[in-house]
Amino acid sequence: VIEFVQFKERLQRSSHYLMAKIEAPILQLKQNSNNIDEVECILESLRCGTHSLELSNEITSKSLTFNEDLKLRPWWTPTSDKNYLLGPFEGVSSCPRENTHNQIKQTEENVLKTVEKRSLLPRMIYLSIYSASESVKENLEANGALADSKLSLELKILLERYTNILDFPFQDAVELVFGFSSGQKPFEAPSPDLIDWMNFAVFLNxxxxxxxxxxxSDTDPSSTSTWNLVNNMLRKYVTETIRCTGPVVSSPGSHLPFLVQLVTEPLAWHALIIHSCVRSLHPSGKKKKKGGSVDQSNTQLLHEIQNSIQxxxxxxxxxxxxxxxQLNTPDDEKFEALFPSILRNGRNDGPGKVFKILESSSSLVKDVEVGARILEAVQSWSPAGVVRKIITGQRSLLSEFLKICELKLKSLQTVRLQL
Structure with a gap:
């Protein structure tokens, strides 16, 4: 009983367990992002998105446990977010074992930052949806300016907190996303940070x-509104990611996960905000006016929404x-392109060298060492079989992603019909 209680206490303080609890509601929101009513139900069950914030505040105030001994990791991947085999590397001397303590400390700090940053998302999604909705409704002051509501004020506080986690003051962060959108800041290799910045731009809008x-500025047509800012960023980074990725078969790791996250997070949140605005333009039960479907005060907003949907x-x-x-390319053609390249790279380095090491090692394995079932699996292993499994896995992933995109496109087209 004592051991079970101790295990439960350790589990409650586990960084992996906390991250799973933070990511679970975000995954729910992503899976239902094509239906704003479903999203609102999920947010309501999360106490309007405050549940994750409370969980993060409660847990991070305690001492988290990191259930991984980094001292046992190989030199080429000292932490889970680093792999020197995937990029330029200066040699083992650049990451000596004496730096292990600093690496562990840095990894733990990064985890805490990620937990706090991700815990803000549900609440910011909630505030963005309803703040956008408020901006459409006729909550105008006498001078014609929109009242800065409590929701909007809280959203600004969370945005400032979000940019602080990204190590930027709020105003500098605003200038940075404008640089991303206008092209003043060049495209960089896809990274989680870019997703964070695009999420920020969506909520900023x-x-x-x-x-x-x-x-x-009235003189710069490319930056006439934060709607354009978000639209330009999404279009730019999707285009650049596809261009950098090229055929998936030529780079099985590729930037596909980044592209998936682009579509299922910032783009999805932006679409939800659009849907919220459209719904407020046409409250249920009200008929469209002849000669115009919205009030004059919302004409500009309608134009922005139409452009954003397009x-x-x-x-x-x-x-x-x-x-x-990618899906129309036959699997045999993909195999013929990928398999020979692996064998060519196998002479001195690359994945082919790994294949050769595994192949030679498997021939030395004996029944008495590993057991009959494992021996059978090892003996049936082959580089060609691995390549075919990679291609099959790619096809499954691409097909699933295509379904997500088609459903999202259909959802946006449905929203457009409501205008």
């Missing part, structure tokens, strides 16, 4: 619909075209 704090549709269609190109 929702906040600005109500506050209008961010002013724009931009998102174009962006998703770009992804679906690329996915279909």
């Amino acid at each position: 929702a906040r600005n619909l109500n506050s209008h704090e961010i002013k724009f 931009s998102l549709c174009d962006t998703i269609e770009m992804v679906t075209r690329w996915l279909r190109e």
